[in-house]
Amino acid sequence: xxxxxxxxxxxxxxxIKAEVDAALQNVMNNTAFINGPEVKAFQEExxxxxxxxxxxxxxxxxxxxxxxxxxxxxxxxDEVITASFTYVATAEVIALLKLKPVLVDVDPHTFxxxxxxxxxxxxxxxxxxVPVHLFGQCADMDPILEIARKHNLYVIEDTAQAIGxxxxxxxxxxxxxxxxxxxxxxxxxxxxxxxxxGDGGALFTNDDQLADSMxxxxxxxxxxxxxxxxxxxxxxxxxxxAAILRIxxxxxxxxxxxxxxxxxxxxxxxxxxxxxxTPARATNSTHVFHQYTLVSSGIDRFKMxxxxxxxxxxSMVYYPxxxxxxxxxxxxxxxxxxxxxxxxxxxxxxxxxxxxxxxxEQLDYIVQEVKAFVGQ
Ligand SMILES: *Cc1c(COP(=O)(O)O)cnc(C)c1O
Numbered sequence: 001x002x003x004x005x006x007x008x009x010x011x012x013x014x015x016i017k018a019e020v021d022a023a024l025q026n027v028m029n030n031t032a033f034i035n036g037p038e039v040k041a042f043q044e045e046x047x048x049x050x051x052x053x054x055x056x057x058x059x060x061x062x063x064x065x066x067x068x069x070x071x072x073x074x075x076x077x078d079e080v081i082t083a084s085f086t087y088v089a090t091a092e093v094i095a096l097l098k099l100k101p102v103l104v105d106v107d108p109h110t111f112x113x114x115x116x117x118x119x120x121x122x123x124x125x126x127x128x129x130v131p132v133h134l135f136g137q138c139a140d141m142d143p144i145l146e147i148a149r150k151h152n153l154y155v156i157e158d159t160a161q162a163i164g165x166x167x168x169x170x171x172x173x174x175x176x177x178x179x180x181x182x183x184x185x186x187x188x189x190x191x192x193x194x195x196x197x198g199d200g201g202a203l204f205t206n207d208d209q210l211a212d213s214m215x216x217x218x219x220x221x222x223x224x225x226x227x228x229x230x231x232x233x234x235x236x237x238x239x240x241x242a243a244i245l246r247i248x249x250x251x252x253x254x255x256x257x258x259x260x261x262x263x264x265x266x267x268x269x270x271x272x273x274x275x276x277x278t279p280a281r282a283t284n285s286t287h288v289f290h291q292y293t294l295v296s297s298g299i300d301r302f303k304m305x306x307x308x309x310x311x312x313x314x315s316m317v318y319y320p321x322x323x324x325x326x327x328x329x330x331x332x333x334x335x336x337x338x339x340x341x342x343x344x345x346x347x348x349x350x351x352x353x354x355x356x357x358x359x360x361e362q363l364d365y366i367v368q369e370v371k372a373f374v375g376q
Contacts (some may be wrong), residue, residue, distance in 0.1 A: 001361050004353050005141035006314045007191045009355040016247055022242040026282035036239035042246045046202065049164075049249060051106040052179040054211035055204040057237035058218045061160040061187025062175040064260055065199040065277040067158045067235060068183040069128070071213040074099050083113040084323050085342040086132040091157050091323050094130075101124070103324055105339040109291070111135060113339075115143035122147070128154040133162030135293055136193070136259075142170050143181045148181070155181030159204075160291035162231075164252055165192045168284045177285075178204045183214070188237075188245060193259070193290050194252055196241035209340075236356050259289035262358045262372075269367040275299045275374045291318055292354040299374055307373045313366055315324045316351045 002011060009064055013020065028037060037318060046055045047288075058064050074080065076098035082090050084103040104117035113131045129148055131139035139157075148155045152188040159178035167175050178184025183232050185190075186355055187202030203214050216223050221232030248255075267278045277295040281287055296304070322342045324334035336343070 002359070002366065004313050004358075004362050004366065005028075005355065006316055006351075006353050007355045008357045009190055009195070009315070012355070015035065016062070016251070019247050019289045021245060021246055024240055027239045027243050029151060030049055030239075032148075033239050036242075038239045038246065039190045039237055041239045041247070042237075043202075044250055045246060049252070050179055050204060053182075053206045053208070054204065056205075056211060056218060057242065058201045058203060058213045058222070058235040059123070059237065060199040061158075061185060061192075061201040061237075062093060063088060063233065063235040064185035064187070064203050065130070065156065065158060065216075067214050067217050068185050068203060069093060069097055069099065069174040070233075071170050071210055072154050072157070074127050077125065080124060080128045081118055081121050082130040083132050083134070083342075085111060085319065085345055086134060086158070086323065086338040087160070087319065087334060088323065088326065088329075089160075089347070090130055090132055095329070100125070100330070101126075101323075103334065103339065106134075106345070107140075107343045108341045110137060110140075110282045111279075111345060112137070112139040112282070113144070115140055115147065118144060119147050122153075126151065127151060129181075130156045130158055131181075132158040132160075133285075135166060135279070136162050136165060136288040137239045137282050138162060138165050138167040138177050138292040139251060140282070140284065141167050141175070142284075145148060145180060150222065151193050154183075157181045157184040159184045160187035160189075160192060161189060162288055163192070163237050164256055165288045166244040166286045179206065181209060183210060188241065193255065193288055194245065194248055196244045196248075198238075198241050200237045200241045200245065201235075202237070240311075253305055256288045259354060260287065262291045262354060262363060263287065263292050264365050265360075266352065270294065270370070273374055273376055274373065276370070289354055291351045293318065293351045294326055295345065296348045296350055301348065302374050304350065304370070308366075308369060311365075311369045316352060317349060319349075320346055322346050326350065328341040 149303035162177040165177040221230040
């Protein structure tokens with residue numbers, strides 16, 4: 001049995017090595033390292049995969065969020081609503097741009113932002129909502145889009161963990177994660193579902209003007225070289241990363257299916273383990289299982305991690321500390337107890353190995369050892 005990893009990029013690479021090596025060699029032969037033909041081709045292929053009008057590649061997912069907020073011309077002091085249970089990047093760019101992050105609690109089952117809590121957090125200063133499609137399934141977008149329309153707010157979807165997830169609207173129509181709000185922001189960090197071999201990110205939009213503006217901001221605020229119309233940033237996807245992403249995009253559906261197969265197996269295996277609640281599936285979203293996250297009860301999950309580690313099984317806690325209790329984000333507006341669901345989740349969640357290359361032998365072994373720890 002191969003060693004078990006949280007994310008097995010080594011075996012994944014071995015399986016696509018010939019294609020990847022040839023593509024990288026091709027970039028080196030062409031030496032168009034930045035903004036080469038691979039970047040343009042990837043952009044077009046991702047547009048058609050997602051069914052979105054514009055994809056704007058950039059350097060990473062955090063930049064994507066920042067460029068989105070700059071393009072919407074949000075001003076210092078404007079309030080931006082986001083989930084208290086998320087990766088720090090979401091709140092980080094809000095704070096960096098001197099906007100005011102307004103946190104709201106999440107749904108205890110899907111772990112995604114609670115639309116009812118969003119509505120309660122709106123003030124005259126609210127300008128945008130940033131739903132995060134956490135762990136691989138879409139936040140409940142219909143009510144979020146409705147609230148946004150009613151209050152004239154922008155919606156920026158943080159889809160770094162949910163590329164390719166599909167949301168079914170109340171009218172039966174289907175949208176892709178990141179393509180429902182004004183802007184979608186994603187990351188191609190190596191461990192993401194569509195990951196490159198370095199840093200990368202992208203923005204999605206159906207709005208021509210926003211697309212123009214984001215392209216300009218990502219490129220030093222210039223449309224014509226050396227003529228700067230606005231203050232921008234330097235945020236580019238390089239050609240080698242684009243070449244790798246083109247290969248992995250062609251495999252993305254297959255990869256998502258492999259993740260779902262592993263998740264289904266875990267679900268069945270832990271269905272009768274009272275100490276572990278398996279992740280709920282939203283009724284209106286597919287799941288791309290960026291993470292497979294259990295909620296534990298009546299056990300010490302850090303002891304479980306130690307036990308699993310002693311059996312060479314990695315596990316992770318995403319995320320141990322809610323945003324409002326992070327040192328950098330302490331704010332007199334918030335105190336412990338304000339976001340009870342987020343706080344409970346941070347105390348009880350544990351994520352198991354989840355990737356595209358898990359073998360049945362590895363899955364059997366992981367399940368066997370998890371059950372051995374809980375005494376089943
Ligand atoms: C990974 C991630 C980001 C940031 O992406 P980087 O490419 O690492 O900057 C933002 N939001 C969420 C939810 C993420 O998981």
